[in-house]
Amino acid sequence: MIKVRREVCGYCGACVSVCPEGALELVDAYLSVDYDNCKNCNICVKVCPLGALEVADEE
Amino acid sequence: MKSEYDVLIIGGGPGGALAAKTAAKNGLSVGLIEKRPAIGAPVRCAEGIGEDLIGEFFDEIDPKWISAKIEGAKLIAPDGSYFYLSPEMAGNEVGFVLDRKFFDRDLIWQAVHAGAEIFVKARAVDAIVEGGVVCGAKVEYNGRVQEVRAKITIAADGVESKFTRWCGIDTTVPLGELETCAQYLMTDINIEPNITVFYVGRDIAPEGYLWIFPKGERTANVGLGISGTQSGDGHRAKDYLDKYVNEFFPEGKIIEQIAGGVSVCEPLECTVSDGLIIIGDAARISDPMTGGGIYNAMYTGRLAAEVASKCIESGDLSKGALMEYDSMWRDSKMGRALERNYQMKEIFVKLSDKQLNAILTSVKNLKMADFSTLSLVKEIVKLNPKLIRDLTGLKKYFE
Ligand SMILES: Cc1cc2nc3c(=O)[nH]c(=O)nc-3n(C[C@H](O)[C@H](O)[C@H](O)COP(=O)(O)OP(=O)(O)OC[C@H]3O[C@@H](n4cnc5c(N)ncnc54)[C@H](O)[C@@H]3O)c2cc1C
Ligand code: SF4
Ligand code: SF4
Numbered sequence: 001m002i003k004v005r006r007e008v009c010g011y012c013g014a015c016v017s018v019c020p021e022g023a024l025e026l027v028d029a030y031l032s033v034d035y036d037n038c039k040n041c042n043i044c045v046k047v048c049p050l051g052a053l054e055v056a057d058e059e
Numbered sequence: 060m061k062s063e064y065d066v067l068i069i070g071g072g073p074g075g076a077l078a079a080k081t082a083a084k085n086g087l088s089v090g091l092i093e094k095r096p097a098i099g100a101p102v103r104c105a106e107g108i109g110e111d112l113i114g115e116f117f118d119e120i121d122p123k124w125i126s127a128k129i130e131g132a133k134l135i136a137p138d139g140s141y142f143y144l145s146p147e148m149a150g151n152e153v154g155f156v157l158d159r160k161f162f163d164r165d166l167i168w169q170a171v172h173a174g175a176e177i178f179v180k181a182r183a184v185d186a187i188v189e190g191g192v193v194c195g196a197k198v199e200y201n202g203r204v205q206e207v208r209a210k211i212t213i214a215a216d217g218v219e220s221k222f223t224r225w226c227g228i229d230t231t232v233p234l235g236e237l238e239t240c241a242q243y244l245m246t247d248i249n250i251e252p253n254i255t256v257f258y259v260g261r262d263i264a265p266e267g268y269l270w271i272f273p274k275g276e277r278t279a280n281v282g283l284g285i286s287g288t289q290s291g292d293g294h295r296a297k298d299y300l301d302k303y304v305n306e307f308f309p310e311g312k313i314i315e316q317i318a319g320g321v322s323v324c325e326p327l328e329c330t331v332s333d334g335l336i337i338i339g340d341a342a343r344i345s346d347p348m349t350g351g352g353i354y355n356a357m358y359t360g361r362l363a364a365e366v367a368s369k370c371i372e373s374g375d376l377s378k379g380a381l382m383e384y385d386s387m388w389r390d391s392k393m394g395r396a397l398e399r400n401y402q403m404k405e406i407f408v409k410l411s412d413k414q415l416n417a418i419l420t421s422v423k424n425l426k427m428a429d430f431s432t433l434s435l436v437k438e439i440v441k442l443n444p445k446l447i448r449d450l451t452g453l454k455k456y457f458e
Contacts, residue, residue, distance in 0.1 A: 010317060012317065012319045013320055014239050017230070018233075047237060047287040048290075049241045050296075051292070
C-alpha cells in the first residue's frame with residue numbers, strides 16, 4: 001500500500017491528476033488516500049516531484 | 060452561504076475568478092467556493108504571461124501584479140549554445156512575470172465587486188447529480204456539509220480536479236502527459252532581470268524544460284518539469300532542480316519551494332455535461348508545449364460564464380445548449396493553438412539532445428520580424444528539412 005510522507009508532500013496535486021482510480025484527494029493540508037479504491041498501481045509514487053509517496057508494507 | 064445560486068463555481072484560481080466576475084456582471088447570483096484558506100497562495104506557477112494575452116482582460120494592468128517585465132528570451136541547447144530572442148524578435152512573446160499572490164486575489168476582488176459571493180475554506184466534497192443532470196455540490200464549510208444547488212455548476216478546480224470525476228467524467232491525465240514540476244523562488248542569483256531563460260535537454264529536464272523567470276534584479280522563479288514517465292526514485296523533478304541549482308546558483312538562497320503538475324495532454328473530449336461546464340486546468344486546457352495555462356483558464360472562465368448566462372436566460376441548461384461553450388473555445392485562436400501545440404509537443408519530446416543542439420545552432424542567427432512559436436517551428440523546419448518527415452500531422456499548419 002502507498003504511504004504519504006506528510007513532511008515531504010508539497011500538496012501540489014500531481015499525483016491526484018494521474019491516479020486512474022480517483023483514489024487520492026487534497027483535503028485541507030494533507031493528501032488523503034482512499035485505500036478501498038486504491039489498486040496499488042504506484043503511478044502516483046512514480047510521478048511525485050518530491051518523492052513524498054512510498055510503497056509501504058501492509059500492516 | 061446560500062443553498063441555491065444561478066451559478067456555482069468550484070475553485071478560486073484565475074479561471075474560477077473570471078467566470079464569477081463575468082456571471083455576476085451579467086446579473087446572475089454567483090457563489091464561488093475555494094477550499095484553501097487564502098486565494099492565490101501558495102502559488103503553484105512560474106507566473107509568466109504574454110502582454111497581449113493579459114491585455115485581453117483588462118483596460119489597465121495594475122503595477123502590483125507585475126514582478127518583472129520581460130523583453131526577450133534565451134533558449135539554451137544541451138551543448139550550452141543558445142538562441143537569443145531579442146526584444147525586436149520576441150514580438151508577441153514579450154510579457155510579464157506576474158505576482159500571482161496579488162493577481163489572483165485582485166481577480167477575486169473584481170468578482171466580489173461585480174456581485175459574486177466568495178467562500179474560502181469551503182471545499183466541494185461531492186457533486187449533486189440527479190437523473191444525469193449536475194445540480195450543484197455538497198460543500199464542507201464551517202465544519203458541516205451542506206447542499207448548494209445551482210442551475211449551472213462550473214468546475215474550475217484545477218489540475219487536481221475531483222469535481223468532474225464525481226460527475227462521472229474521467230479526467231485522469233496519462234502518466235506520460237503529466238509534467239511533474241519543482242520550482243524554487245531564489246534570491247541572490249546572477250540573472251538578466253528582463254530575460255526569461257529556457258534550457259532543454261535530456262540531462263537537464265527529460266521531456267520537459269527548465270525555466271528561469273525573473274522576479275526582480277537578483278530574484279527569479281527557477282523551476283523545471285519532466286515527463287511523468289521519466290520520474291522515479293533518485294531522478295525526480297526536485298532532484299534535477301537541485302542538480303542545476305547546485306551547479307549554477309551555488310550561492311543563491313531558496314526562499315520558497317513549490318511542486319506542481321501540469322497536464323500536457325489533449326483537452327477533455329467534451330467539456331460540458333447537463334448542468335456542468337468545465338474550465339481551465341480542470342478541463343486540461345493548458346498549453347502542451349509551454350505548460351502555460353493562466354490565459355487559457357481566464358479565457359475559458361469568461362466564456363463559460365457568458366454561455367451559462369445565455370442558457371439560464373433561455374431556460375435550456377442541457378448539454379446540447381452548453382455545447383456552444385465547447386465549440387467556441389475549440390474554434391478560437393486559443394483552441395487552435397492547443398491542437399497545434401499538442402502535435403508539436405509530441406514531436407519535441409522525442410528529439411534527442413543531438414537533434415536539439417542541431418536545431419538551436421541552425422536557428423541561432425535568424426531574424427524573424429513576427430516571432431511566435433509557430434514562426435520559430437516553421438524556421439526550424441525550413442532549416443532542418445529532414446524533420447518534416449516526423450511532422451506529417453503538422454503540415455497543414457505550414458501551408
Ligand atoms: C510549476 C508550474 C508552473 C507554471 N507556470 C506557468 C506559467 O509560467 N504561465 C502560465 O500561464 N501557466 C503556468 N502554469 C499553469 C497555471 O498555473 C495554471 O494553468 C492555472 O493556474 C490554471 O488556472 P485554473 O483556474 O484552471 O486552476 P487553479 O489556478 O489550479 O485553481 C484551482 C483552484 O481550485 C481549488 N480547488 C480544488 N479542488 C477544490 C474543491 N474540491 N473545492 C473547492 N476548491 C477546490 C484549488 O485550491 C485551486 O485554488 C504553471 C503550473 C505549474 C504547476
Ligand atoms: S505529487 Fe507528491 S507532493 Fe504532490 S500532492 Fe502528491 S504526494 Fe504531495
Ligand atoms: S497506487 Fe495507483 S490507484 Fe493507488 S492511489 Fe496511487 S495512483 Fe491511485
